[in-house]
Every structure is written in structure tokens, then in C-alpha cells.
């Protein structure tokens with residue numbers, strides 16, 4: 413281990429790699445197949461060049477914004493990520509504290525390791541619930557009702573995972589969730605399956621094949637809408653036509669995402685898909701993006717391409733692994749400070765001033 417100061421999100425990844433068991437680090441870090449999409453995510457943000465403005469009086473910069481009614485101090489929410497107790501014993505409770513302390517939002521995964529009610533009570537950050545649709549629609553509807561009752565203010569319907577992507581690091585490591593890991597937002601039957609799945613292959617692959625519904629289609633969006641008063645964001649869209657279809661079926665918006673390169677390898681990078689989706693939506697509905705955001709300039713670029721906010725994934729897990737809630741908060745604060753600096757250096761005082769002409 414080194415004692416060199418950690419000055420950016422990449423540094424947190426390196427530190428986390430030293431601390432986490434290999435099986436867990438690989439589960440967090442890895443992507444599907446040859447991890448082409450995973451790598452491309454970074455290249456695509458890097459490839460965008462900023463046409464910054466000068467002499468705009470940036471003495472006061474405010475990153476504050478409101479997304480789907482959620483007031484955020486800056487346009488970032490923590491992405492839904494499963495099994496956060498594998499990074500820190502407090503799991504999603506620590507993440508909620510970090511989000512609250514940094515003015516960020518939090519999207520809680522279906523596969524969270526802490527009950528949604530406890531996560532809600534652990535902080536005041538805006539809380540959305542990410543939903544996987546199970547073959548058992550009764551179980552699915554019960555999760556939605558519970559999330560609503562617990563105070564989630566939006567649903568994030570993940571649609572890029574009808575089946576689990578082939579994550580070869582997990583296959584090689586025989587990835588499994590330790591049997592004592594709680595998955596309290598799931599019905600007990602489904603929970604048992606996750607712990608009991610064979611250790612030889614990826615237990616998560618077995619679990620999803622058994623429970624997730626690959627027949628999911630646009631019809632099910634109507635089904636879901638009939639069961640909730642919460643706005644629904646469709647997560648995992650990379651095409652304009654799918655974004656339009658989402659809005660036509662009543663979604664409040666979409667999240668341009670390829671699941672952090674964990675599903676279809678060689679899928680288009682989100683920074684490249686975002687302009688097409690923004691065009692297709694033409695200002696209607698809420699638009700978010702995730703995948704490979706590691707720098708304040710990436711947040712700036714996402715907004716310039718039409719996103720209202722960004723989800724941050726793996727770096728939050730690195731922060732949790734390094735120093736629990738404090739580590740996750742430091743990761744978020746680092747990126748927030750970088751974002752404020754990027755705004756100022758680009759001549760932008762507010763998110764509204766981050767317009768498409770900022771990109772070459």
C-alpha cells in the first residue's frame with residue numbers, strides 16, 4: 413500500500429484495488445466480454461473537446477439544479493449499484509450519508525443490501541428506486557409499493573438487462589454473494605436463491621436467469637405505470653427511437669446508459685449515444701446519462717450534450733471501500749469541486765449556461 417495522496421477518482425480506484433478481495437473488486441470493476449464498451453466509455457468523454465468561453469465573470473458559480481422534482485446541489489446522483497455491503501459494512505446507509513453530505517441524489521438498487529426504509533432514514537438526499545422486473549409480477553408490484561411507501565420519489569426501470577451480460581471476470585472468479593449478505597428489499601424466496609446458487613459459475617447469472625423476465629416489453633411499462641404514482645425513468649436507452657417510445661409510453665424520461673459496459677459488449681458509448689437521444693427527445697422529458705464519468709469536465713460535457721444530470725457509478729464504490737461513508741463523500745466532493753472548476757474555466761455560471769456550442 414502507498415501513502416501518496418489521492419487527488420482524483422482514479423486514485424480511489426487504485427486504493428480500492430489494494431483493499432478489496434479480488435472477487436469483489438473484479439465484480440465492481442469489470443465489464444462484459446472483452447470490455448470494449450467499458451474502455452470506450454472513457455475514450456468517448458475524452459474525445460470531446462471544450463470550446464470554453466472567456467471573460468464571463470465566473471466569481472460565483474452555482475451547480476444547483478432540480479431534476480424530476482429533486483433539488484440537487486449539483487447535477488449528480490449515485491447510480492444504482494447492487495451489493496454495496498461488499499464495499500463497506502454499512503453498505504447503502506453509508507452511501508446515503510455521502511450523498512446527503514455532498515448535495516447529491518441516490519438511486520437505490522433492487523439488489524441493495526440495506527432496507528429502503530433504513531436508507532431513507534439515514535439521510536435527506538433525494539432517493540429514487542431502481543427496479544428490475546421479476547417474472548413474478550406480484551413480487552415486482554410489492555417492491556414498487558414498498559419503495560413508494562418508503563419515500564422514493566421516482567422509479568428507475570432498468571431495461572438493458574433482460575438477461576445478465578457475460579462478465580468473464582465473474583465466471584473466472586466464481587463470483588457469488590456471501591450467504592450472510594442481506595438483500596432485504598427482495599421477497600425471501602428470491603433472496604434464498606441468490607445465496608444458494610452454485611458457486612462454480614457466476615451466482616448472479618444463475619439468479620437473474622431464474623428471476624428476471626426476459627419477455628419484458630413496452631407493454632410492461634404500461635403495467636408498471638398503472639401501479640405507481642411515481643414518475644418512471646427508463647434506464648439503458650442508447651437510441652433516439654427508444655427514447656421517443658419511452659416518452660410515448662408515459663415515461664418521465666430516460667437514462668442513456670449501457671450499464672457501465674456490463675451488458676452488451678461493443679455497445680455504443682453513452683457519450684456518443686447522448687446527442688441522438690437528446691435530439692429525439694427535443695426537450696421533452698428528463699434526460700440523464702451514465703458510464704465512465706470520472707472528471708468534472710465529463711459532467712460539463714454531459715450537460716452540454718443535453719443531459720439534465722449524470723449518474724456516478726463505480727467511483728462511489730471505490731470511496732466506500734477505502735473509507736466508508738467518508739470515502740464515498742470525498743469521491744463525490746472531489747468530482748463536485750472538479751465540476752465547479754470546469755464550469756468556471758468554461759465560462760459557465762449555472763447549468764443553464766452549459767449549452768451545446770461549448771463542444772467542438
Ligand SMILES: Cc1cc2nc3c(=O)[nH]c(=O)nc-3n(C[C@H](O)[C@H](O)[C@H](O)COP(=O)(O)O)c2cc1C
Nearest residue numbers: 440491492493494521570671672702703704725726
Ligand atoms: C457493481 C455494479 C453493480 C450495478 N448494479 C446495478 C443495478 O443493480 N441496477 C442497475 O440498474 N444498474 C446497475 N449497475 C450499473 C450502474 O447503475 C451504472 O449504469 C454504471 O455503473 C455507470 O457507469 P460507471 O460505473 O462507469 O459510472 C451496476 C454497476 C456496477 C459497477
